[in-house]
Amino acid sequence: MHLSPDAIIFWQYGVFKLNATIAYTWGLMFVLAVGSKLVTRRLSTGHQRSRWQNLLEIIVTGINKQIEEVGLSQPEKYLGFLGTLFLFVAMASLFTIVPGYEPPTGSLSTTAALAICVFVAVPLFGIEKSGLGTYLHAYLKPTVIMLPFNIISELSRTLALAVRLFGNMMSGTMILAILLTITPFIFPIVMSALGLLTGMVQAYIFSILATVYIAAATRVRKPKPEPDASIEA
Secondary structure, eight states, X not given: OOSSGGGOEEEEETTEEEEXXXXXXXXXXXXXXXXXXXXXXXXXXXXXXXXXXXXXXXXXXXXXHHHHHHTOSOHHHHHHHHHHHHHHHHHHHHGGGSTTOOOGGGSHHHHHHHHXXXXXXXXXXXXXXXXXXXXXXXXXXXXXXXXXXXXXXXXXXXXXXXXXXXXXXXXXXXXXXXXXXXXXXXXXXXXXXXXXXXXXXXXHHHHHXXXXXXXXXXXXXXXXXXXXXXXHO
16 A cells, blocks of 8 residues: 555656656646547537537536636636646546556645645736735735735645645545455445545635635725715815
8 A cells, every 4th residue: 555656666767766646647637638629629609519518618607607706706817727726636536446546636746736836826816916016015914014924824825735635635545445455345436436526525625725815816905985075075
C-alpha cells in the first residue's frame, strides 16, 4: 500500500524521477485536452442543435449561474479557470475505477500546485478588476496594522486548500486499500462508489472556495454617497 503516488517510481536517472504523480497528472491533462477538443468540434450556433450540445449548454449554464451566485458578476471571465479546476479534481477521482490508477490529488505536491494556481489567480483577477493600487490598498484596511495579518491570511488559506484536498483524497485511498486487504469483496465496491462521490464533493468544494476567494478579491467597494446640500438646507 502506497501512502502517495509519489512513492511509485516508473523511471529514474540520477536525481531525475518519473513517478506516478507526474505520469498520471500529465495523462489526465492529455485526456481533458483531447476530450474538450472532441466535445466541442461540432457545436452549432443555429436553431438545430444536437442533444449532446444541449446537455453541454445546460451544464455550462449551471456552472455560470453557480459562479454568479457566489458573487462574480461576469462568470464567463472565470469559467475557464474555475471549470478547469473542477474538472481536473473530479476526473482525477473518477478515473479511480481504472485498475492500477491512483489519483494524482493523493499527492501533496499536486494539491499544493492547484492551491498555488488559486493563490496566483486571485490577485491577478483582483488587479484586473480594480487596478493595482486599489487592490494593494485593500491589504491596509481597516488600518495599516492589519497588513501582516492580511498577508498571513492569504498564505494560510492557500495552505489550507492544499492540505484539505490532499488529506481527504489520501484518506479515501487508504481506507479502500485497507478494506481490500481485510474484506476483498463487498465493502471495497461500496467504498469505491463512496470514494467517487467524495471526489466529486471535493472538486465542488475546491472550486467553490476558489470562486469565493476571487469574488472577495474582485469586489469593488463603492464610496458612500455624500449628502445632498440642498436637502440639508
